Amino acid sequence: MKVLLVEPDYRHGSASFRKAATAPDAKKRDDESLWYPPIGLLKLSTFHKRRGDEVTFVNGMDKSVIKESDLFTHELIWDRIYITTLFTFDWKNVIETIEFYKKAVGNSVYKIYVGGIMASIIPNDIFEETGIQPIVGTLNEPGKIDLPGDEEIDSLPPDYSILDNRIYAINDTYYAHATRGCKRKCPWCGVNDVEPEYCEYLDIRPMITEMRALYGDKPRLKLMDNNVLASPNLDQIVSDLVELGYGRGQKTTETIPRTRVIDFNQGLEATHINEGNIALIEQLHIKPMRIAFDRLSYRDTYINAVNIAKRHGFKEFSNYMLYNEKDTPRDLYERLVINIDINRSWKEESSSKAAAIYSYPMRFAPIKDNSPERLNRSRDYVPPAPPRDIDFFQDARWTKRFTRNIEIIKGASHGAISPTPSLALRAIGETYEEFIANMYMPEELLRNRDRHERRRYENKPNREPGSGKVEDFREFILRLLHQQDEVFFEFHDAVSPCSKEAIKQAFKTVKNEEVKQWLEWYLK
Ligand code: SF4
Missing domain, CATH: 3.40.50.280 (Cobalamin-binding domain)
Structure with a gap:
């Protein structure tokens, strides 16, 4: 065949x-x-x-x-x-x-x-x-x-021989599941469609052993379990992994041994983290520790979870934050600031290398939608526009421009918001006002902050001050947001769709000269 x-x-x-x-x-x-x-x-x-x-x-x-x-x-x-x-x-x-x-x-x-x-x-x-x-x-x-x-x-073991190892991540990594499915049924999640049966234990030892015989000893193991901490067989899973050599301090058997690392790459559920199961998985060399923080209402659970993990010796955290779903920009900003505060306190209390959280805002896109628009078939989902009578500053909502600007901020920080508090605050905005101004900011200014920002920061004290356009824009947009009048809505409606076409259309109707001048920046 x-x-x-x-x-x-x-x-x-x-x-x-x-x-x-x-x-x-x-x-x-x-x-x-x-x-x-x-x-x-x-x-x-x-x-x-x-x-x-x-x-x-x-x-x-x-x-x-x-x-x-x-x-x-x-x-x-x-x-x-x-x-x-x-x-x-x-x-x-x-x-x-x-x-x-x-x-x-x-x-x-x-x-x-x-x-x-x-x-x-x-x-x-x-x-x-x-x-x-x-x-x-x-x-x-x-x-x-x-x-x-x-x-x-x-x-069966995946057949690595059919892939080009210059392109695919198969040089140092094996992939496996120690469980399948998930006990919970979160409505936004596709796990129950893909893996409807919750299987609480899979013995990965035969497959990893076979992979090593075929492709050699590789230091990294990515476990793609959806909710491994919910498994009643967690102790057996940990014991299997230690037996396979993924315990702390264990190395490969290559001529030049390398430290073995486990990555639970679907993340660990903050709600399931407790002293008991962290003490179990503490035996493993997990890096990074991925924990999600999808809703501000989980604040206490999340803070408790990362602190328990840190007390048990985990140092590198990756934190995924869903946004653009039912949250607001303020909600995301507050979650980011919580991580900044945790990073600051960990740094202050540590005499050696402090534990650190990298924040990864992840844009929500629906996976199911039976409406005629089939919103799940597009990358550019934003929630429906809010009524005009909300407070567009205090209660700002996600727009395409905002989600785009979050991605630009992430891109400028190499994909993650830095664990260094001063860098993180500069990236997202030192205050909520600055954050919202950043959400509206033209791409040229947001991408090239050094060139356009007059203010100097402690991490780059000798930088030549920029043109000051960043500060000018913030003053402009915060003034409009304070007024929320016709001029504000002209500007908001022009930039929110995040398309040059919308900006060009706006030029035909906008009369305010200052607004026109700023709209020019979105065409650069
Ligand atoms: S994998 Fe996570 S998001 Fe999905 S159903 Fe389970 S707990 Fe919910």
Whole structure:
């Protein structure tokens, strides 16, 4: 049987990344900066190869693996094509990819298998659009792909040999699950669609041992469990991991040994962290400690959780903060300030290297939406516009401009808000007023703060003062926000959609000269 495995090309800038990473003079990159491997496809590869099938992997719509049939050529190369899926906001790309490969098998939809996260969350939408009924959930039950033994696929070792290790993060890292699913049913989360059964223990030892025999000892293990702390078998899971050599201080068996590290990369639930289970997982070398802080109302639980973990010797924290859902910009600002305060207090009480929290605001996008707009199919979700009579300063709401500016602030800080309080405050704004002004700020000013900000900060005392445009803009927008009159709404409506088209349209109606001057900045 000839099998084609397809990962849609859904990463931004993938062509330029691929070119740079595979250039003859390219430096070897750390796995953390490479692409996440499509684990489901890699397990399918192992399964098919063990059956004696021929397997090919491609990324995106690759013309080189299809043969156009014409009057004289009716050869159809592939017996099966498996297409994986990820986020629902990649809808358009995924559907185009499916349609592209449908042609490669002469429109025989029964030869195409679509699976993965998006396919498990919105299978009916995919069926309506393509005529293909996706595979829902993990490959751990018989009959999902109609081949004998297919219930074992999920427990097989991923086949790293089909990927380019200059592009995919397979050099130092293994991936596994010690549990599946989650006991809780948070409405915004897709875990219960993808892994509906909560499986509280999976023995990962055989798979990791097999992977080491195949690909050598690798120092990093990413565990993709959704809520491992909820497992009643946590002690067994920890014991398995220590046995595999992921305890604190344990190293690989390579000629030059490297420290083994575990990353629970879906994060640990703050609500489940307590002295008992932290004392258990303390045996493991976990780095970073990922804990989410999705709602300000969880403040006490979150602060308690990170402090318990810190007392048990964890030093590097990554904190994910969902925003753009039911929260407000003020809510996110307050959560960021809580982390800044914790970082400051940890620094003050530490004589050696202090524990530190890196903050990662993560923009919410809905994964399910049955409205005619199908908002789950777009990357650019923002909640519906609020009524005009709210206070747009005290009770500001998310707009496309605001979410864009959060991403710019993150980008300028290399993806995370720094654990150094002075740097973090400069990035987000030293006060709520500055933060809201930053949310409205033109990209040119926000990206190039050194060039445009007059004020000097303690971390760069010798910097030449900037043009002062940042301060001028803050004065302007805070004045408008204080007034919240017609002029404010003209400006707000022009910049909120975050599109040059909206700005150009606004020029046709706006009369206020000062507003016009600032709108020019959004066209730079
Ligand atoms: S606890 Fe986490 S993994 Fe579980 S359903 Fe809620 S968001 Fe999803």
